[in-house]
Amino acid sequence: MNKGRLEAFSDGVLAIILTIMVLELKVPESADFESLLELFPVFLSYILSFIYIGIYWNNHHHMMHSVSKVNGKILWANLHLLFWLSLVPFATGWMGENHFAKATLTVYGAMLLMAGVAYWILQSIIIKSQGQNSILKKAVGKDWKGLSSPPLYTLGIILSFFNEWLSGAVYIFVALMWLVPDRRIERVIGEQQ
């Protein structure tokens, strides 16, 4: 089994998720800037989710680079990841349309957490399939981003019951953490150790 179709299929699903999210930005009926302003929370939630999908696509791209053979387990673990990511447009729309209400931040965080866990499962299955000299295992050896994300999502979920701003700040922080180029940070961390 080759990995080409798995990559193409995942790319297709991620591209569609990215693009149908914008359908939640419903075209206002009046042609003034005020009606556009009402869409601002939806727009903000769209930006955040766009970045998250971008991060997942980027990471998926890297992870699959190390894979040479795809088996049934990898295939289904990949579909499991796509399942949780397919809920991003729903969670994003609910959060934006309800102006980042507490419950919507809980659900958004839960979706991020489940996607993070699904990504970790996929990664573990690939590492296991590669055996002792796994390339992927070496690459993610000091994967402090991957390791710290699920606890941070959990923190965001807990915070969402008390304060929507703190919760949202955690989700934005995780996104920025992934966005900042790896090498420089890793060098800094390397020097501190």
Place this chain on the structure above:
Amino acid sequence: MNKGRLEAFSDGVLAIILTIMVLELKVPESADFESLLELFPVFLSYILSFIYIGIYWNNHHHMMHSVSKVNGKILWANLHLLFWLSLVPFATGWMGENHFAKATLTVYGAMLLMAGVAYWILQSIIIKSQGQNSILKKAVGKDWKGLSSPPLYTLGIILSFFNEWLSGAVYIFVALMWLVPDRRIERVIGEQQ
């Protein structure tokens, strides 16, 4: 004619089917968990259909692996399969939004049956095109899953007129039957024979 474009086109259609299904999960207007709970049946039907599309993509992937030349008949048999699968979002949404009412389970089963028949037709045409030493024929020789699915769908359709739970159980059972890794089951069956 090469099979690359047929695979890419099928992947594209399946990826879109998978992703637009989530549009049936309509964003609730109020931001409380109760309004989310009302979406639970739609969510359940989404999970079931997501798995079915995953199974079809997986099987399609395997079947096409054995194909080297694509002719017009294969191309149209493939489009015929995609036609029935394109109805999955409709059948799923109708079933979920009506809380698995009897009639919706009948239609869902009919759609699964037609897709199953279309898959069987595609498989038969490929086997015929490969001639006597068909690789695909050998591979599906003891294809007890493929053979038992249509009768099970038919059972689900008949049951849907009397009891929605039994009917739904059959559809879930068929999905799980395909999900469980092949080799182990085949070994068990091999031992029993």
Place this chain on the structure above:
Amino acid sequence: MNKGRLEAFSDGVLAIILTIMVLELKVPESADFESLLELFPVFLSYILSFIYIGIYWNNHHHMMHSVSKVNGKILWANLHLLFWLSLVPFATGWMGENHFAKATLTVYGAMLLMAGVAYWILQSIIIKSQGQNSILKKAVGKDWKGLSSPPLYTLGIILSFFNEWLSGAVYIFVALMWLVPDRRIERVIGEQQ
């Protein structure tokens, strides 16, 4: 410039057109077979358009097979074709939801005609770009299907002002004409000549 991306992009657009068409099959609110029956005209129009998109994908596949170099003119002629085909979901939905009313059949035929003309323009530009020994020119030399389709669409448009059934019959006839395998018909025609 290679043709791979042009094929992939066209496949993507055609796959999406095919799949979003099904969104016009709006999920009925009540869970009985009667409400499903009301969707029957929409379903019929969906089948017809699904076949047309399948035909275009099939023909596009064949035409591109003969192309080795893509230039700017081919690229824009291809986008022009995709433009008219992108209107298929709209024309299909309008026709189905209004139970094949006269005006909707006029518009459906106009859309088919424009797509047919756009296809012919693309074909002509490719033949011109291939010079005197054009492979495509030889292949479509006796292209009686391509030549007879635009006049037939025009006939359908004219008939749509008088009788919706005759007009629809013409559109169905053209679709069937393309569906029936080439060789046998060409042999029959060859014998008659």
Place this chain on the structure above:
Amino acid sequence: MNKGRLEAFSDGVLAIILTIMVLELKVPESADFESLLELFPVFLSYILSFIYIGIYWNNHHHMMHSVSKVNGKILWANLHLLFWLSLVPFATGWMGENHFAKATLTVYGAMLLMAGVAYWILQSIIIKSQGQNSILKKAVGKDWKGLSSPPLYTLGIILSFFNEWLSGAVYIFVALMWLVPDRRIERVIGEQQ
């Protein structure tokens, strides 16, 4: 990192943007030509945006042709471009449904300007990554179209506060400027210099 997946992903997103735009052409409930006429402004805005997406796809195609290695910066600059282009369906729908009202032309122009800037950023990052003998730098050396577009978009935005027709004319002019084949114009310009 290879550029294949980046191209495929971008193609996927652009193909979906192109196709979901047509969903703004909402199927009218009555089956007469008058109700179709009301959709004419939406149709016009669709044509304009279809051409713009076509231009971006075309240019992206050419730009990526010169790229051999993709790094993280290129990847995110590309996603940044796709972000602004993903807003095209929204801006198009708002403009069309409000019959090209002033505010909608401001927003449409702002979206075009941001996409233009994002394209320029992507181009600059690729040129920088290619070092001194950048192929792309040579290719866009006299890129008068790329250089004149952002000022023209800005002009269109300013004009949109006073007159919607002049503003729209600027956006149409920029699109036509890109549509007209390069060589002939460059020759004319070359002769004038």
